[in-house]
Amino acid sequence: MAGPTPTEAPERTRVGPAERSTDGHTPDSVARAPMLAIGGWPAWLAIGGVTLLAVLGALVAPSLSVPRWARYAPLAVSLVVFGLPHGAVDHLAPARVVGDRPTGRWLAAVGLLYLVLGVAYAALWYVAPAVSAAFFIALTWFHWGQGDVYALDALGATHLAERVTRLGTLVVRGGLPMLVPLLRFPDRYRDVVDAWVALFGGGLDASWFFAPETRAVVGGAFAIVTLATLTLGRRHGGSPAWRRDAAETLLLWAYFLLVPPIVAVGIYFCVWHSLRHIARLVAIDPAARTAFAERGAVAGLRRTGRDALPLTALSIALLVGVAVGVGVQTDVRTLAALYLVFIAVLTLPHVAIVTWMDRAERAGLARLAAEQ
Template sequence: MPVAQEGARPRRRPSSAYGTGAPAQPDRLLRGAGTASQFALGGLLALAPLIGAAGLGGSPAFLVAGLLLGLPHGAVDHLVPAWLSARVRPMPARVALLVVYTAVAGAGLVAFQAAPDVALVGFLVVSVVHFGTADVAFHAERDRRPTRVTVAATLAYGGPPVVVPLALWRDQVDPVLAAVSPRVPGLIAVEVRALALATVLYAVVLTVSRDLRAGRTRDAAEPVLLVALFGTVPPALAIGAYFALWHSCRHVARLLRHDPRNTADLATGRVGPPLRRFARQAAVPTVLAVVALIALVTWPGHRADPLPATFAVLAALTLPHAALVAWTDRRGSGPPGRAGGGLLPHRGTRRRS
């Protein structure tokens, strides 16, 4: 047997947490939000036969309601950079960020007016990327591990809410697309939809296999759940429920962790005060967005249909929101100096001891 040399340094065991020798425990808040979203959409999937038999779920009102209920999840975007920064950002910097954010959203709204075909197709692509990377980042932050975004995982999580309805529910999806841009349903050919669906299903197989090998059984079930949901539940109801009860719910949970003022409450398991704080922070931006939507729908002489107007407003807000969330995911998670959380290191960088 080999004998260790005197004074030799023992080999360090690989760490599964940042700088620790033991696996990091999943974040309780994010684990709870993930479980709640799984049960919500799983319950809806279980009711799919009854929904189909009763002919429910096809009304665009479900879609509009879900989109509006999920609107507050992006209402505090202008505060996030300060939460994740180790230094205090002056008020002019915050105002400048809000102005740029509003300008980008306004440009998106103008794009829907000037070139609705390109804007709508671009919005669908951005939605796939945004939904997919959001779930990947959510899992990583929940488990306190680095975020590693892959094409397969992005498509596996972001593809079902967009691609599956486009491919399997043309009779219900195309009228909604045509209300926003009459030419888009014809531009997205049947062959394109079939190829996109096959690509997403292949990505789901790869992602599920990877999660099973890593021992993440519940994560492996999520892409399967999403494909089943959007394949069996009418898209207006499925998309509305997904946006409000899955995507927005998980993002709000992440935001609660990002706000440094919530650290003490969350450490003791109190979620009520952080939720009330978030509600106060999101109230004014949400009201302003709803007022802008109402103005588009009711403005004398320039009234717009509620569905395409809602779609255009939310699509315009998605562009700066998705960009800021991508920056947040790259930057890390949790306020600076949070015990057990902290800013996650960038991929390929070392954490200083």
């Protein structure tokens, strides 16, 4: 990739006194307050509330089903609220994470990264849609686990000090939204993936994977990995951060087992994963961090939202252009499939950016290298 790289950044134009440690990365103490206020309490209340509603619904009206429009509503909302916008600051984040102003070279480097990886992945969808769908699930598994590992670090998770615990946490946290819905709702899970592949005239031949026997083995193995990872973390003394980790993990297990997949993933995408990344963006932006410190979470969100607005609008325009240009059907299932494939194409370069940020901040997954 031309332009700045993790080992060769452009000449720096420093931003005022960013609150950084002496070696240049954002310390957990700076990230903690935004993560708790923006990525913590809202996520816990929203996911906990929906889980409670699902439990009450199962007890009071077990035959009641969520209307079709309501199932897709969270995905539709994610177009403009937190979901799509959380990645629309990628052009600014790499510079900010190392204390620079986003210069033309930074913007060009990020733009080139998006162009190369995005076009390559879009082409793969046309050539091999089933492979692309499987890759999207695996990539999202990794990225959502990556995001939660960073959030746990920001909230003081010293129990992730060991390499195996950190890797196990990534596997568990990414697998909760990507695997657990399959265990309870295999038909709905397959319907979503079928819709992605059908956009390109392909079909999904994976009946064995959705069979009860396969799901029982996979689900049992994942439950064992979950318990083993939490047990390894518990060896560090059962700190408040470990108890929070365990509570979140159990909550997400219940949430994805009880709430229909499209609803569950749509809400999780907005109020859990995206808000946690936005909290990270607030922590690395001096202006947003100041707004947060002086006027609270809403002010910090507003400042970051202003940065995200141009590329969010451009992305929506591009998505609409693709939908009109290729003449996709206007039923909600097909439109949702197109949106998710569009998100998939953007996710690959976004993951590259976030992984670079981890390395620049010496946070999240980058701490694995430090442990070697």
